[in-house]
Amino acid sequence: MGRVLLIFFCLISFRCLAQNEDDPTVDGELNATVINAQTSFPMESVHVVNLNQVVGTITNQKGEFTIPAAVNDTLYLSFLGFKSQKVRVTNDMFKFEGTEISLTELAYALEEVIVRPYQLTGYLEIDVKNLPINNNAYQYSISGLQKSYEGGSKSPSAVTKVLGAILNPADLLRNLFGKKPKQMRKLRQIKEDEDIRNLLASKFDRETLTELLQLEKVDIEDILNNCSYSKSFIATANDLQILDAISSCYEEYKVLNRR
Template identity: 55%
Template sequence: MKTILFVLLLLTAPIYTFAQENSTSAVSQNEDKTYIEGTVLNASTDKPLDGVNIINLNTVKGTITKADGTFRLRASSTDTLYFSFLGFKSLQIRVTNDWKRFGDVKVKMTETGIALEEVVVKDVELTGYLEIDARNVPVYKNVRYSISGLETGYEAGDSQPGAINKVLSAIFNPADFLNKVFSNKGSQMRKLRQMKEDDNIRDLLITKFDRETLSALLQIPREDIEAILGRCDYSESFVKTANDLQILDALSSCYEEYRVLNRDRG
């Protein structure tokens, strides 16, 4: 009996060892394939760029390049990476099997000219009399309307006094722009919460005001972002002056309130 068991152990040991080796190899290959590496360079000088923001638009995770321009980020084939750096044209690059196969890839970014718009500052003439000056200094009223059951409300600028009626009509009207965007872009809008959880993305959005990164992350044109906030009755002054993180919060709030009202309707 002992002889039979010994023979069986001898026969099964190679199979077990082979399976274990295959499993270890597969895990190892899997781990290698979950990360990609590359170097970001200035296209005109071939010098490395330090501090380039790189975001995986599919996983909503980001990183930044080191002093030598190198980066390492978790990604799969067909994922799209978004490269953003001040003074350079942003890039969207699809991850391919070749990238994973050959390892370090050189990504070259092109400098862009920054055109500053002319800013006209209108002087406010002060007389020294508080009662008169108080009437002359412009006051911008941005009013927030609250709805029972919701934690936050809606903001209305000078030209948008009907905040509640406008938002409610958007939800109850299937043809309304807000309804169309939120119903067709549900997966993108759900990324909003993920974006704020990533330190690199959050730090990037604080410094940006061009909505370009948000547009890439949400796969929504900049015009649609502004239109969404308009339909949710955020004031024009807020839309123009807020940084991208504040806009992200506003979009998230608008979407969550839309979901609550839409659920209550059903």
């Protein structure tokens, strides 16, 4: 009887060991390399964002990057002049070394963004202050709130729109924020990751924002419109400014909703 039990436990131990050897690491840090699909050369300074864990990084001179990840996470890679790409993390990426992700160069030329007239320095905190201010918009501060509302054009309707947003949050904002609690909870995580902030500060197309928040562009515009940001701001702000505007609006909405 004792010999039978010993053999039984040995078989169980062997089976568990075999399973452990077959199962690769399913989370931790993922190492990979980004290359140009046309030339196979490594690509430096590619932005890589884990959309699930809301962390970002950039590739080094060899095109290599390391990022916290788990199986089935989605990585979002972007680089100016190349088609952005989403990649699902698989077991094989952890099990085998030398994972390569290729980006394809866009077939058309991107329009040049002129930044010289604003004398940007490259330092985010300074450049944000130097960006042009919309002189056709009023700012309406609300007692008890730290931020102000941008009312849009100088017209009585601007005041009415702001008061409507303040007095009727259920009508204007609850349908936008209330139906997307998971997306809104990501706002703080996004704002705390320096690599993601730097990426958003360089982009104006809302593409990365829509992927991070899982919102459509029209949803972003609806949120900002109902928070009384001007059309000029919505059209010209970079993605980081849009993120901060949505976050500010959401925080004020939560305060008003509690009341």
